Amino acid sequence: MHRAPRRRAASRAVATLALAALAAGGLAACADDAAPGTAGTQGATSTGATSDAAVTGRLVVLAAASLEPVLTKLGAELEAAHTGLKIDFSFAASSALAEQVVAGAPADVLLTASAATMKTAAEHVTDQAVFAGNTLVIVTPPDNPGKVANLKDLTNNDLRLALCAEEVPCGAAAAQVIEKAGLKVTPDTYSENVTAALQLAVSDEVDAALVYTTDAKDAGDDVLTIEFPEASTVVNDYLVATVAEAPNAAAAKAFRDLLASERGRSALAEAGFRLP
Incomplete structure (x- = not known):
């Protein structure tokens, strides 16, 4: 807000009154400008420009x-x-x-x-x-060489199977699902994470793997995805x-x-x- 100029002494009252009116008007204008300006500054904190400065x-x-x-x-x-x-x-x-x-x-x-x-x-x-x-699904290579159709099929000892290591969430979920289903499954390999388990199926290094629904969806046609009802018993x-x-x-x-x-x-x- 700019300050009104200091008024020089004037000999006529009319001039004094006129200057006073002008000064008052200037102050009022500054006040009117200040309110929107202040609101605009506050509002700018939520705008992209100000956010860019902070983020x-x-x-x-x-x-x-x-x-x-x-x-x-x-x-x-x-x-x-x-x-x-x-x-x-x-x-x-x-x-x-x-x-x-x-x-x-x-x-x-x-x-x-x-x-x-x-x-x-x-x-x-x-x-x-x-x-x-997230929940689990079974994935196999596109041609499903192990002829997997459901969770119970993973008990086939001739099946090359990959599970996540039990200390990681996808492995813990797989262990719970298998236990709740009353099955005994012996995997050929434990993967360090779900991405690694999925990749084994994509590259045809295993016949099946238990992975998350989201990973199977992201893989698309690179795998065959088999849903099974027991998966709903464990949601991560x-x-x-x-x-x-x-x-x-x-x-x-x-x-x-x-x-x-x-x-x-x-x-x-x-x-x-x-x-x-």
């Missing part, structure tokens, strides 16, 4: 391997909306990522494929929230949390806001995730 730098996101396709897509959209932002994703087994956070690895956001793995890092993260769910909840003392808290919040938004939920649903 910048490097954002480190540690996420379960099964989230790679959908988060890669959402991450690119967030970077496009905030040109000064660079997202570094690390996709791996949830258990390994939680251990990294506990060990003090620099990160801003942690996303796990189970509550159990998030619990490992509970003292090192804040604001935990469930944002999606996916959790997101902000790492305590996150180096880039503003960007972490923007990432989480996108994940929880209508756009984020739509992308998760399209990828095959269940929504809470």
